Amino acid sequence: MNKLDYEEVQKHINILNVAYHLNLEIIEKKGNEFKAICPLCGYNKLSKIPTLSLNIQNNKYCCSRCGAGGYSIGLYAKLRTIDNKKAFKELLDRECFSIQKSNITISPINEIADINKRNEVYRTFLSMLKLEKSHKQLLTNLGFLNSTIDEQMYKSIPNKYIQRRIISHRLSKMYDLAGIPGFYQEEDFKWTFSAAKGIFIPIFDENNKIQALSIHLNKPFNDTKDMWFSSNGKINGTATKNILSQNKIEKDTNTIVLTDTFLLGNYIKASLDVPMIAFSKISNSYQILKVIENTNVDNIIFAFKVGENQNLDYIINRVFKDLIPLGYNLENKPLINFKDVLATDFLTLYSLKKVA
Secondary structure, three states, X not given: OOHHHHHHHHOOEOHXXXXXXXXXXXXXXXXXXXXXXOOOOOOOOOOOOOOEEEEOOOOEEEEOOOOOEEEHHHHHHHHHOOOHHHHHHHHHHOOOEOOOOOOOOOOOOOOOOOHHHHHHHHHHHHHOOOOOHHHHHHHHHHOOOHHHHHHOOOEEOOOOHHHHHHHHHHHHOOOOOOOOOOEEEOOOOOEEEOOOOEEEEEEXXXXXXXXXXXXXXXXXXXXXXXXXXXXXXXXXXOOOOOOOEEEOXXXXXXXXXXXXXXXXXXXXXXXXXXXXXXXXOOOOOHHHHHHHOOOOOOEEEEEEEOOOEOOHHHHHHHHHHHOHHHOOEEEEEEEOOHHHHHOOOOOOOOOOOOOO
């Protein structure tokens, strides 16, 4: 390719696709320009003020702070520390060339990794962490045995920024963290993970593999003490799907316990070992129905800790409104303490027949 041809072609290396492959953090769109955090100067990365303009009309970039600018191919070459020739070849292989300058739909940065990889990464990750005395005391007060605390792998979230960076660096040497919810890269392309003050709650599937991590917060946030360990919207981050935790749901199951708290679900599983489904932040009963649709389930006991979730009315009205017309016996069991599930009448249903 001669120089004139090359100069013409480089104008059509789509700047948005290049941004996608470079994991740039795009903040907003204004007309023909997307605004992003500059990966070269990282200006105001904490306050998320974007200084890098990505022009989709001419496929050029320009930072208003450090002055860096040029065509998309040059941006790719600079951040990959390769020459333009190699960058050009890589971008063509990645199908970033668009002579028609057509609109490009950017896919989510990362698809979630398969269950086997998530289980392996999360187990290794949790083995690098500690459980603080205050958090162990909290779990003990709730009724968890020491053996259960160890078996279910509860760990405290490191408060110090440098700790999270070091742990993530060690983990990234063993695994590719792309596709693992909770982990993401900062503007220097070093891995870290989402921070909060609380305890990591592993969410196991029916084969005892860790599907995801939930966080039980020290203090309520947005009217709840539970949130997903997710890195949606972060550089090279991955969103967590709404996942259910279940135990012993079989074809001949007649009664199940339902709860909106994974920690309570784990306690019920460890102490009673009865058919159980735990969920978080679902807006309808579809996922629950998918689990029980081919079973003999008639009775659903909804267990919840009083004062733990301010969205309880929303959950009951939104999730249960689909279950009632289907004829399930629904029983609410408010709990003052987790240990209340050990009461002899906990599994007793006072609704003697299905709701018509």
